[in-house]
Amino acid sequence: MTDSPVTVDRTAAVAAITLNDPEHRNALTAAAKEALRDAVAEVAGDEGVRAVVLTGSASAFCLGQDLGEHSKALADGPEAAFATVREHYTPIVRDLLTMPKPVIAAVGGTCVGAGLGLALACDHRVFATGVKLATAFAGIGLTFDTGLSVTLPRAVGDARAKELLLFGRTFTAEEAIGWGISGETVAAEEVLPRATALARQLADGPTTAFAQSKRLIERAHGLSLDEALEAEALGQTRCGSTSDHTAAVAAFLDRRTPVFTGR
Known part of the structure; x- marks a missing residue:
């Protein structure tokens, strides 16, 4: 020890x-x-x-x-x-x-x-x-x-x-x-x-999405509704640009379990 x-x-x-x-x-x-x-x-x-x-x-x-x-x-x-x-x-x-x-x-x-x-x-x-x-x-x-x-x-x-x-x-x-x-x-x-x-x-999950979600929750308390909605739009765009998202959508359509890499 x-x-x-x-x-x-x-x-x-x-x-x-x-x-x-x-x-x-x-x-x-x-x-x-x-x-x-x-x-x-x-x-x-x-x-x-x-x-x-x-x-x-x-x-x-x-x-x-x-x-x-x-x-x-x-x-x-x-x-x-x-x-x-x-x-x-x-x-x-x-x-x-x-x-x-x-x-x-x-x-x-x-x-x-x-x-x-x-x-x-x-x-x-x-x-x-x-x-x-x-x-x-x-x-x-x-x-x-x-x-x-x-x-x-x-x-x-x-x-x-x-x-x-x-x-x-x-x-x-x-x-x-x-x-x-x-x-x-x-x-x-x-x-x-x-x-x-x-x-x-x-x-093993979508860690980029987790990171964006943590950031949105932390920031939301200081934002107006419109600011929060815009932050969500930016966060979704960031997540949507990942290979995790593309692969997970394809896995869903193919009825497969997605494998997330954090990228």
Whole structure:
């Protein structure tokens, strides 16, 4: 087992990024944040990777910011301590949300604070049955980071997002799915195999179309209706110029299963 706080394993066209500090339940130290930022950027730009799994080792997905390290950083003042938001959390979440390939979160254990932000920045989640989630920020006098001010209200609505921040109560994966957070629950030992199977399924799909769809969804919240419709027209034209589209139409007409190459 490597001593790196984040590992990347590539199998065929799927990259698995693992938070790998089980002793601290994958709390985000400076080393972990730097390694995660670099790993996410690397797989985002790797054309050989067509789908990604983000997971955590052992009994937790991620406990969020390492508060022991954070307490020491506060000695240099809040500006120094919170530079990490722009230096680490912002690029990590931006790359997860916008990379031109699907990302599946395999949440096999506790997922709170920035850990919840990482999970919601993925496109789909596989949770262990009964796994515990929380925003956790208000309990230490903080507000959202890791994109949660965007991703949480989009998933559960403004009112529920405010409740989860203000009261900071722990909730289960089953509750989260009921509120609108996309995902599914399986037994703990099946979380990573299921997430990997889904990633492989998506890696075999029309990844250019997936990339365009992610981009349209992300942009739609800031566009007028006419702008969104024009963006759809441009996206369809981009997808329609791929060999994947031409081959898939021919396969449909010939009653064959299409084979997608991402081109």
